[in-house]
Amino acid sequence: MIRIIALTEAGQKLGRQLEAELADSQLHFKPQPFAETVQRYFSDGNRLIMICATGIVMRTLSPVIANKHQDPAVLVLDEKGEFVIPLLSGHEGGANQWAVEIAEYLSATAVITTAKPYLQPQYAVGMGCERGCSEAHLRQHLEQCLARADLTIEQISSINSIDIKADEQGLIALAASLQLPFQCWNKQQLATVEAQLTMRSEYVYNTVGVYGVAESAALFAAQQLTGDSAEIVFAKHKTDKATCAIARSFPL
Template structure:
C-alpha cells in the first residue's frame, strides 16, 4: 500500500552571530538534516529574528537553497518561550527573546501550517550559528 499523505511543512529557524559565513550555516543545516534523516527538499522555508534581516549569510543561504526566508520581531518570538528546549540569557540580552532559532522555527511553522506545531529538531549549535526545525505537531 502506498502512503499518499502529504509531506509535512518543515521550516528551519536560524540564529547566528554577525558575519557568520554561509558555509557555516549550510554545514549546520546539512549536519542536522543528515542526523535526523530529513531530506533537504522537505524544508519549505527559513526563519530568523528581524535583527538579522540584513545578515549576508542568511540571505545567501536562502538564495542558494531557493527558499523564502521570513523574519520575526522579538515580541512575536517571545510568545514561544514556554516551548523552547533551551533558554539563553545571552540571546535574551541581545535580542529580547530566549532562543532565536527555536522561536523562529515555531513561529513560521505555525504561520504556514495554521495548526499546532512542535520542534522536530531542538536547538543545534555549530560554530557561530544555531538551528532548529519545526513542523506539524
C-alpha cells in the same frame, strides 16, 4: 533543564545512563517531599523524565497541569528502559520527538498516542548566527542538522530568523542558493512560542529579547504554514558561529 526522577534502584541505574547522555540534565532519586518537588520542577518549566508508573505521574502532576501550550514535555519510562511514553505536550512541547530520540538511544519503543501522525507535516528551519557568518558555514551546519533529523532540504519550506538578522548576508545567500524564502520575525511574534522552547538562554534574551532565536523562529514559521500549533523536531544545535533548529506543524 531536564529533571530525571527515579523511584527504584533499577530506575536509578537507568536514570544515571540518561543523565550521562543528556545535556543540562539532573537525576533525582526518590526526591522528598515527592509530590511538591516534582510539581515545582514542572511548574518552573523543567522537562521531566519520570522512571515510574504512569499513574504515579498523573496523580502527582494533575494539580499543576495547565494546558498543552504551556506545560513542559513529560516522558514516562519503565525501569527497564523498554518503553518511552510522551505523557504531556506531545506535539506542542516536542515530547513526541523527544520520546523517539530517547527510545532510539535506549533501543526502546516509543509509544506515541497523539493524533495526526498520518498527516503530511510542514517543516521550517530556524537559524541564528554571529555577525558576518559565512554562507559556507551556515550551509554545512544546516546540512548536518538535516541529516541528524533524517530530513532533506526538499522537505523544508523556509529559512527563518529574528528581524535583527534581516540583513545578515550569509543567511540571505543561503536561502537564495536553496531557493527558499528567508523570513524574519520580531521578538513579539517569537515570544508567542516561548513556552515550547526546549532550552532557554538568559544571555540570548538579554541580547535580542527572546530566549532562543533558532527554535523560536522555526516554531513560529512552522505555525504560520498550517495555522496549527507547531513542535520542535530537532532541538537547537550550535557551532561556535551558528545555531539551527527545525520545527513542524500539521495541516488542520
